[in-house]
């Protein structure tokens with residue numbers, strides 16, 4: 052039923068009987084699958100060329116570093132390659148951010164290109180009249196009219212998403228844990244309870260912000276059952292729909308609940324824009340230190356965000372959903388600037404949540420920052436912490452340094468570094484997946500109790 056409704060909707064937006072973007076199994080090199088991307092321009096889009104862009108090109112480990120990638124195109128893909136986003140201020144950005152020229156189909160007026168892609172989630176948009184070859188430099192980006200993003204309002208998300216299955220004949224890394232369950236009747240209710248955004252997570256206004264909610268499939272079917280809640284924060288320039296659109300987190304959670312690896316859990320994705328104060332106002336007082344930004348300005352900003360969430364969002368969630376009000380059933384996670392917000396929660400709301408997932412934190416508190424002081428805040432030793440970043444992530448050093456500080460404070464933690472990732476959504480999908488599967492709602496604190504002293508006394512290995 053839902054599938055049918057979706058097809059009709061797609062046909063309507065794409066124009067009657069128009070072609071839509073589809074995934075096709077080829078059983079041939081390089082990946083075993085191809086995507087037929089189709090852009091049907093509307094009556095006012097008079098493009099003389101269209102570039103397909105959005106996902107970074109590929110690298111393999113020999114040619115990848117924080118400042119280097121060869122930027123292989125999908126046609127050159129090999130099973131040892133991964134899509135790697137180069138951050139603009141490091142190295143050869145163009146190597147990863149090239150686009151692919153689409154061809155005009157003279158019969159239909161559509162723009163088309165066929166692209167082989169491996170398993171996982173691919174974010175893309177169409178860039179008309181962009182001649183630079185690098186989609187980042189294009190003036191206009193149009194999401195796929197045949198595959199609209201999950202978003203709170205049109206324009207909230209700038210990229211469409213398409214997901215591909217795994218083919219073991221051609222591929223090594225299986226990312227099909229990101230794909231929707233085959234049986235749609237087992238999906239969570241983010242997909243069906245809001246009439247305005249049918250087939251999409253619901254978005255509601257709380258104290259002027261949108262918020263995204265995911266409810267597990269069984270929600271509402273078991274009398275008096277209370278559910279644990281995971282709050283997830285976006286990063287800088289992001290929004291509450293990022294986790295759904297860019298990470299397809301509802302699919303990841305659906306699958307883990309379905310296999311019994313995760314207890315049915317409610318997700319709340321927040322938004323810290325339009326709070327009446329801006330990050331920039333707080334940044335004015337932040338100064339550059341040797342390596343990291345001074346976090347005083349940020350700490351102030353994120354403490355204001357924290358206060359706002361406690362005044363509005365948390366009480367609203369508690370009132371409107373069947374949630375457990377025990378801190379052992381509340382968790383908080385976030386990426387990048389949202390990773391720093393997770394610090395603000397960890398250090399300043401320590402026992403309100405039992406579990407924290409800090410992903411690619413930036414900027415990170417200095418190692419010597421008194422916030423880490425577990426003698427001052429012993430509860431830091433009682434909560435569950437999982438931390439990590441991408442191996443080619445600009446925040447890699449910061450993520451590791453704070454682990455050292457935790458160890459010095461005898462605070463235990465788990466960590467996961469996405470080996471095939473930089474500062475990009477595939478990294479946060481993977482860390483979140485590991486966190487949900489291996490850590491969330493498991494006994495806290497996480498990890499073997501290892502003090503730095505014990506660590507230092509481990510025998511050294513000669514190479």
Ligand SMILES: *[C@@H]1O[C@H](CO)[C@@H](O)[C@H](O)[C@H]1NC(C)=O
Nearest residue numbers: 092093094095096192193194
């Ligand atoms: C055509 O598409 C463009 C870009 O998405 C949009 O700005 C414009 O409003 C659309 N025009 C019509 C008539 O739908």
Ligand SMILES: *[C@@H]1O[C@H](CO)[C@@H](O)[C@H](O)[C@H]1NC(C)=O
Nearest residue numbers: 096097098099100179180191
């Ligand atoms: C693309 O360029 C053509 C001229 O070559 C122009 O007529 C058209 O308005 C442009 N379209 C967009 C979307 O900028």
Ligand SMILES: *[C@@H]1O[C@H](CO)[C@@H](O)[C@H](O)[C@H]1NC(C)=O
Nearest residue numbers: 331332333334335336348351
């Ligand atoms: C920046 O610092 C000045 C001087 O300490 C202070 O008056 C001002 O309130 C600070 N601004 C912000 C946004 O924190």
Ligand SMILES: *[C@@H]1O[C@H](CO)[C@@H](O)[C@H](O)[C@H]1NC(C)=O
Nearest residue numbers: 366369374375376377378403
């Ligand atoms: C949790 O809920 C119970 C029952 O509604 C209430 O008595 C208690 O005060 C609540 N605890 C917190 C920490 O909100």
Ligand SMILES: *[C@@H]1O[C@H](CO)[C@@H](O)[C@H](O)[C@H]1NC(C)=O
Nearest residue numbers: 419420421422424425426427
């Ligand atoms: C940590 O807190 C203890 C007790 O309050 C204090 O003696 C110590 O100086 C603090 N250390 C740091 C690095 O702030």
Ligand SMILES: *[C@@H]1O[C@H](CO)[C@@H](O)[C@H](O)[C@H]1NC(C)=O
Nearest residue numbers: 350354355358395398399422
């Ligand atoms: C905790 O928050 C209060 C106000 O919200 C702030 O004054 C204090 O500095 C914060 N502490 C830390 C460790 O961030």
Ligand SMILES: *[C@@H]1O[C@H](CO)[C@@H](O)[C@H](O)[C@H]1NC(C)=O
Nearest residue numbers: 425426459460461502503504
């Ligand atoms: C960490 O644990 C070790 C071993 O028990 C102890 O010697 C050390 O003082 C502890 N460090 C802190 C900061 O509590």
